[in-house]
Amino acid sequence: MILLVCLGLGILLRVLSGNTIGDIGHIHVHGEAWLIAVLCLQGVLPLVRLSGTLAQAAYWLWLATFPLLIGIAWRNRSQPGMSLVALGLLLNVLVVSINGGMPVMEAAAVAAGLQGRLSMPVGDFIHVLGGRVTRLPWLADAIPLPAAPVSRVVPSAGDLLLYVGVVAFIAGARARAVSSRRKAE
Numbered sequence: 001m002i003l004l005v006c007l008g009l010g011i012l013l014r015v016l017s018g019n020t021i022g023d024i025g026h027i028h029v030h031g032e033a034w035l036i037a038v039l040c041l042q043g044v045l046p047l048v049r050l051s052g053t054l055a056q057a058a059y060w061l062w063l064a065t066f067p068l069l070i071g072i073a074w075r076n077r078s079q080p081g082m083s084l085v086a087l088g089l090l091l092n093v094l095v096v097s098i099n100g101g102m103p104v105m106e107a108a109a110v111a112a113g114l115q116g117r118l119s120m121p122v123g124d125f126i127h128v129l130g131g132r133v134t135r136l137p138w139l140a141d142a143i144p145l146p147a148a149p150v151s152r153v154v155p156s157a158g159d160l161l162l163y164v165g166v167v168a169f170i171a172g173a174r175a176r177a178v179s180s181r182r183k184a185e
Contacts, residue, residue, distance in 0.1 A: 002153055006163050015170060021111040026175035029079070038065045051085075059101070061150025062067035066093035073165075081168025088161030094165035095139035095156065108154045 011021060029035060045062040066089055073086035096102045132139060139153045155163070 006166045007170060010167040013167065013171035015106050017180060022105065023175060027173045030075045034068065038068045041065055046165030055094045063093070063171050079169055080172035081165035084161045084165030084168065088158040088165060091139050092156060102156070103134045103137065104154055105137070105140055105142040108142045108144040110168065112154050156161060
């Protein structure tokens with residue numbers, strides 16, 4: 001839901017700024033095939049119900065997608081918003097890796113009206129703060145949004161940077177000039 005809102009807002013801002021929606025198809029992102037594959041992997045792995053060694057392997061594979069995504073975003077940092085995407089991903093992988101999953105502040109979930117109804121599975125990837133000691137809790141999923149009962153998320157600071165980066169990219173990305181080498185092909 002949040003991704004759809006970001007896409008819609010980015011498209012709206014793109015049109016309001018005089019850019020056309022059709023231009024989006026001409027935007028080149030370095031590593032776009034890797035980006036699509038890694039995003040699919042990152043989206044699917046937390047949803048698969050596994051246990052034991054397979055669950056641990058899935059968690060580590062999911063965690064390994066972050067450096068790839070950060071690298072792709074950083075390589076494309078000349079495009080609007082991509083530096084924010086890289087920073088948001090870096091903050092998220094930092095808090096996830098040192099806590100063994102993304103911590104969710106229970107108070108933020110309650111304030112957002114999501115007590116017991118978080119959209120992501122609680123387990124190896126995400127856990128509700130409670131008995132464990134959480135390192136860097138200010139980077140956890142801790143920001144109650146007013147639309148949380150509809151969107152079913154409590155974002156982190158890294159998530160907010162990602163959202164802003166995606167909106168900025170869609171709103172302002174420009175097609176790069178085709179190099180003479182590519183023209184010759």
